[in-house]
Amino acid sequence: MKSLDDFLSLVHSETGLSLTPSTVGADFDELPGWDSLLLLTLLTAIERETGRRVPMAQVLESTSLRDIYALTAQTVEP
């Protein structure tokens, strides 16, 4: 997972949501069918893809997928 595009394609595969760089900042409240379970599914997938641990407590406090990308991108890039 090297770029925002990789991230968005992972989001699509794991959660079924089709997002673009311009909609990735949408608040979770605006995403159809979004729930904490989808979030956890996504986190597990991110950890599997990156081989790194995601700071889960912080992720759970985030409000959009862009926040999550920012948090997990930190863990990807050395």
Added chain:
Amino acid sequence: MVEKTDDTLRSLHERGRVAAEYPRVRGLVRGAGVAETRWAGNLLARIGADAVLAEHPDTPVVSVAFTGHSTVSGLVAPVTAELARHGLLLRPHVSDFDGYVFDLSDTASELYSAKPDAVVCLLDASVVFDEVPVPWEPEDVRRIFDEKLTLLDGLATSFAGAGQGTLVFNTLPLPREWTAQLIGVRDRARLGAVWREANARLLRLMDRHPALTVLDFDPLLGADLPLRDDRLGVYTHTEFSPEAHAAYARDVAHLLRAATGRAKKCLVLDLDNTVWGGILGDDGIEGIEVAGSYRGEAFRRLQRTARQVASQGVLLAAVSKNDLDPVREVLRSHPDMTLREDDFVRVVANWRPKHDNLRELAAELNLGVDSFVFADDSPYECGLVVRELPDVAVVALDEEPALHVEKLLRDGWFDVRDITVDDLKRPERYREELDRKDFLHGFSSLDDYLRELDVQVRFADASPAELARVSQLTLRTNQFNLTTERLQQSEVAERAAAPGSLVLTIRSGDRFGDNGVVGAVLAHREGDELVIDNFLLSCRVFARGIEQACLSAVLGHARDQGLRSVRAGYRPSAKNGKVQDFYPGNGFRPAGGGTDGAPTLYRHDLAEIPAPPDHIRLTLSLGGLHQ
């Protein structure tokens, strides 16, 4: 291989065709690994039952309410995936966090109003430890676990009064987080003992609550399986890891499959390199491996497992590419064989394609191929059966015989809540039935045959000991089942106890032996009419006049009790087409119904009651119908 390599659930998903091509999903999910199955569960749960039903309205659906003390939503996707492997759709109803006490004790709760087929109440150690003070001792744990057992006992009682279908509890696995906090090893041992004693009592609740099933979580944890993911536990109150959810979901799905009448009935084994090591045709009787050597012991283990499974009422058959005579000789006289000819209801050894043999075997046993589980070490044979007979459950063994047993048992194909006395006698009865068929070939007409057969039928009120068997008939009988109404044992007992209601069993026997309880009739009185709720007969004894004899007896009984008519219904299913004319063919007249899934209704005015077939010796003991 049979499937093309791009033929995966992912490619279906990318083309947006999952719901449209849903009948293929079962095969695709069956072949998936652990990670793929998890992904498939998430996908299928998102798509949902309704999208599939819009395309394929006949797909069977199981509705399940999930509740518990911790967060239980993580169980939905794995159960969706496991049910998909069995061709079933899930309609989930997920309760709020820590909702189980309210859900199950309040008969007006949303859970009860959803009328689910099953309620899965997921239990974990936090049920107890959330109430244990700090600091604590094993005695505190014992006391609180005791209180919880009383609570669970009460909830099972409430469920029996208000709910329908099946309630599922599980034993509480003990995470190391708790044992390791006790630094005295003797205290730790006391905690372990207290915990297991409480779990044992939880398991025994099944003996007192017919609608309850308690699944034992411990055997699932033997494999390389983390019980918890601490981050999920701490941050989301999800007390089981995704891997533990998946393993538990598999057991739950087996239970749901059985509770909806889809337990498998017959295990069909290949022989060469499945039951014994080596190729009989090449290696000879002396050369095959069945004991003693490393590989021989692996095959012996498989044989002992097959024999154990068969001893509980599963029919065992062999279908092998071999000449019959040497196979018979191995089964009769090889000194080290565990399985013998008598363990099999049929041994088919010839050179025809296996799917043809399986089809024929199904016809001989009067079963659908969908009640077969077929195990073979050859990818070619497995692939061919998957393609030709997609309804057969195929267990693909491989060249490592030490793994045969795990593969065979992995999917709990034959799991049922209760084994009845009839189950234990089933293999013998099927063997007798095959003898009967051979006997039939010697007669010029069916009438001569039936007269020679000397059929005896006892048609009587069900005894308490027979209620489990009646429930099982409603769950397992698919062909001679006029309404396909599935009833748990507790529901049968309720009807048997209700005034003006009849639960009747049909026992039959003939010159070849006793058949036990082969059928049931459920009926109740409405004013001056008797309503037949369902009429069931095992496929072993169709078309011998037993059904006509019993129907005639019901009509006669209704007249004797002063009633004016008998009403009955037929609700078509995928499998009961052969009995659609049962009532009109026996003097009933159409009486409406038959639209929007309601049964087609028939009525008999009791003016002319057909006599029972005269080749049957009928004994009656039918109870009163006072309301």
